[in-house]
Amino acid sequence: MSAASGDVEAINRILKHYEGYIAVLSTRKLYDEYGNLHYCVDETLRRRLETKLITKILKFKIA
Template sequence: MKKRNNSKLLPYHIIVVAASGDVEAINRVLKHYEGYIAVLSTRKLYDEYGNSHYCVDETLRRRLETKLITKVLEFKVA
């Protein structure tokens, strides 16, 4: 059985405080997931010569961050 590395998990108490609307906790959640969001919002673009470039789609990144904030605020604490 594989042991899970808990050092990369966001602490539960931060999620609870963020769900209550604390701005600093929400920012900490966003900071925790910023790398994952950047990967999800990276797009491959081509210039006029056909060379490919990777860049972060800022509109998509903001949409993902907004969706994350919305879901955190909807989180029901048991």
């Protein structure tokens, strides 16, 4: 309930809980000039997913 009311520490705990899942969702395959495959986290996408999660937390209403 405290995260939905805007408690920053509660929101940070939720973000920490989902940190690994968000990193997996935002991982992209990249190939270098030699054709070698590399994986990296798309930081823009990761931030967008975190922002979306925060937005949903703040809009959460208990019925």
